[in-house]
Amino acid sequence: MFSKVLIANRGEIAVRIIRTCKEMGIRTVAIYSDLDRSAMHVRLADEAYSIGGQSAQESYLNTESILDAISKSGADAVHPGYGFFSENADFARKVQSTGATFIGPPPEAIEVMGDKISSRLAAEKAGVAGVPGRSKPVKNSKEIVSFGKEFGWPVAIKAAYGGGGRGMKVVTGPEMAQEAMESAQREALAYFSRDEIYLERYLTWPRHIEMQVFGDMHGNAIWLGERDCSCQRRHQKLIEESPSPNFPDEIRQAMGQAAVAVTKACGYYNAGTVEFLFQDGEFYFLEMNTRLQVEHPVTELICGMDLVALQLRVASGEELGISQNDIQRRGWAIECRLNAEDPAGGKFTPSPGTLTRFRRPDGFGVRVDAGYEPGDTVSQYYDNLIAKLVVWGQDRESARKRAIRALIETEIEGVATTIPAHLAILSHQDFVDGTHSTKWVEDKLDLANALASESQIANPLADGAGAPANSAASMGANSAVGTPEGEGQPDWLEGKVLREVQAEVDGRLYEVKLWVPDVDSQPGTSNATGNRPSRPRGSGSGAGQSISDGVVGVPMQGTIIKLLVEKGDQVEAGQSVCVLEAMKMENTITSPKSGTVNEIKVSPGDSVGPGDIIMTID
Ligand code: MV4
Secondary structure, three states: OOOEEEEOOOHHHHHHHHHHHHHOOOEEEEEEOHHHOOOHHHHHOOEEEEOOOOOOOOOOOOHHHHHHHHHHHOOOEEEOOOOOOOOOHHHHHHHHHOOOEEOOOOHHHHHHHHOHHHHHHHHHHOOOOEOOEEOOOOOOHHHHHHHHHHHOOOEEEEEOOOEOOEOOEEEOOHHHHHHHHHHHHHHHHHHHOOOOEEEEEOOOOOEEEEEEEEEOOOOOEEEEEEEEEEEEEOOEEEEEEEOOOOOOHHHHHHHHHHHHHHHHHOOOOEEEEEEEEEEOOEEEEEEEEOOOOOOHHHHHHHHOOOHHHHHHHHHOOOOOOOOHHHOOOOOEEEEEEEEOEEOHHHOOEEOOEEOOEEEOOOOOOEEEEEOOOOOOEEOOOOOOEEEEEEEEEOOHHHHHHHHHHHHHHOEEEOOOOOHHHHHHHHOOHHHHHOOOOOOHHHHOOOOOOOOOHHHHOOOOOOOOOOOEOOOOOOHHHOOOOOOOOOOOOOHHHOOEEEEEEEEEEOOEEEEEEEEEEOOOOOOOOOOOOOOOOOOOOOHHHOOOOOOOOOEEEOOOOEEEEEEOOOOOOEEOOOOEEEEEEEOOEEEEEEOOOOEEEEEEOOOOOOEEOOOOEEEEEO
């Protein structure tokens, strides 16, 4: 086994690898850019070497400085993580030329799988079919037209050296062939410096299901179950789960065997993932990823195995030590990628910044792989994945509900996050039914108002609006407190901010979200993303107190029965100001503070809902 491993990566995956090394008694070496001098992976490693620079190109993609750090540290192995140099055969060879071991597959296998035409051929040779198509480059648009006639429209044009979805064009008919071909070639050239393209029949509603495989240097290979990664937008995955819902076990077994066949056919060892498209009961080889993937914890949770430990063992020459029959998969796992992005309007706008608050969820079946701690900064220069929330449950519904609970428990401030999108996905009937596809998030899911809609889907775990404070209804944690901005905002939201207020009704505390006039926003109290820098809550800040403490809000759906005060009246904190009929009961609503009734916005008989404003107190 190795004595010192250099992790040629940053963020959560570097942290992930360091943790397993520590458990195995292996010394860890971090590398860091100028921006990452005090990053979490550096704090956790035993040693750290500066590689300079800010951008990925200047730092984590700077071969010379990384090779320098390998030799200075005396590391006997290098783990590339994912992204950066993880699938670069030249880097793997250079590492090996220093005498250190590259913790990953042989460079030749990286090369075969890096070219999509050669990987399609390799799979074909192993008896595993890709989507019906041609495993040779296309030279002119006539070939596209004849392909469409033979296989049917639409046709997918793909970049031979592509990947990750860039360079793919969908051609719906012969008249589009020429233009689509040229544009695919231009894109392929721009992204991958090679303009070879090839054709496949285009599947219109596929699921993306991938199979985790593992091989050793002694010719053994196994499969560890699938992951369904159909919830993605713009080729960025959002949610992954295992097993895949509505996926018959005969197909799982066949897919596992197909994945192992591909693995063995290219002389593969270490961790790998074989990607498939699945539609109408058939699966088709798509590509093979020759690295440990972001979503590997989903497999770890259902298999009860540490995949990084296994990577280290097989890289040091050990046998897998487990056969296919030893693999037992149990229960269900779901991973949500918490990115520093604002999902409002489905735009997923990057939202770099400092995490002024980061409360990690906890409890049974909850795992958080984070690359950041409170006070750390998510830089615009790198991947903005803050953390992965991975939950385990004994079945899909338990896992789904646990994921929702844990997302609600998570509090991140200072940056916007994808949490509202995850809540929208996990509480959508299509997801519950498992009828979604790779196109579902972009084509069907409505994220038009991912921020504001949070108060509407107030409690996805229970029905009925309104729940006690600090329960599922208080979703204010998720940086949803902010200013409406961007296109598509209704006029009435202009100049308003989303605030969380507490309302006490008959001695029970409710938290609701309100769009209120941005009266108390002073320069410096609100950061660039419009989020409040801090959010007082709970008894520590005084029950009934809130950020916009002069607003009396409606905590639940109901009818206004009676107003107990008039405009201009003096009221005391805790004084009853309004009677609301809800859930067949009369509830008195109290003033959150002492002051003067400034404005009354409702009348007896009005139908009101959570988030409506009853009155304001000055
Ligand atoms: C496809 C396809 C439908 N039909 N190929 C996109 C990423 C690239 N590696 C392959 N991709 C696709 N190839 C055929 N013949 C649909 C996709 C696709 C997709 C695949 C996996 C995960 C997400 C996706 C999102 C859109 C399209």
